[in-house]
Amino acid sequence: MVETQHFASLLLFYNSTGYTYTAFGVEFYTYHMRALLLIDIQNDFLPGGSLAVPAGDQVIPVLNNLQPHLDLVVATQDWHPQNHKSFASNHPGKQPFEVTALQGLEQVLWPDHCVQHSEGANFAESLHMNKVEAIFRKGMNPEIDSYSGFYDNGHLKSTGLADYLRGRQVQQVYIAGLAGDYCVYFSAKDALLEGFDTFLIEDASRPISQDGFEKAKADVVSMGGQVVQSSSIL
Ligand code: VGL
Ligand code: ZN
Numbered sequence: 001m002v003e004t005q006h007f008a009s010l011l012l013f014y015n016s017t018g019y020t021y022t023a024f025g026v027e028f029y030t031y032h033m034r035a036l037l038l039i040d041i042q043n044d045f046l047p048g049g050s051l052a053v054p055a056g057d058q059v060i061p062v063l064n065n066l067q068p069h070l071d072l073v074v075a076t077q078d079w080h081p082q083n084h085k086s087f088a089s090n091h092p093g094k095q096p097f098e099v100t101a102l103q104g105l106e107q108v109l110w111p112d113h114c115v116q117h118s119e120g121a122n123f124a125e126s127l128h129m130n131k132v133e134a135i136f137r138k139g140m141n142p143e144i145d146s147y148s149g150f151y152d153n154g155h156l157k158s159t160g161l162a163d164y165l166r167g168r169q170v171q172q173v174y175i176a177g178l179a180g181d182y183c184v185y186f187s188a189k190d191a192l193l194e195g196f197d198t199f200l201i202e203d204a205s206r207p208i209s210q211d212g213f214e215k216a217k218a219d220v221v222s223m224g225g226q227v228v229q230s231s232s233i234l
Contacts, residue, residue: 039177044120078114147186176204181212
């Protein structure tokens, strides 16, 4: 028992996410891997981009500082073909930010954004990518939009992200980026549905609409997720 405790304290020295518990008179050490999901930190969502999120660039230094504190860092990338039906330009007579229906789902029509291979689809120049172990692309099917990093909006197809995280022993998923009321929100909901302990990092996210973000955060909490500040992770 003394030896186990010693072993546990050694592990705790390396990472504070683990904890010990005693069952059947035996002390166990449990280690929960924590992953950070960088959601759509792409030029088109930054000031000057085609679908700029207000102050979207402010998340970058926060996310760069956070990355060394988590066990695994993964990024998502909105990656649309030019004929994507979420683009208002592909609906004659319709304007960006009008709401229509797509695949039976409510669909906001967006300005063209994150077109495959365009500069706008690239990750922000100043975002640290050296710890990003995998990039999950989404939004390739022109017939349906895909806000979440886990599934398209109709839950028709998985990106494989949930199985990837499980394969890496991840239990806790920290989600942040752009936009807080769309892709961050939908990713957090799917993370909860997939059974992960889910944390939306508020100060490392920025929304398109502040009102929408308030509703999104309340919804994540109602589903069992937590809304946290980056300072709680550092
Ligand atoms: C997003 C609208 C359209 C996002 C992506 O990353 O939040 N929003 N495509
Ligand atoms: Zn998009």
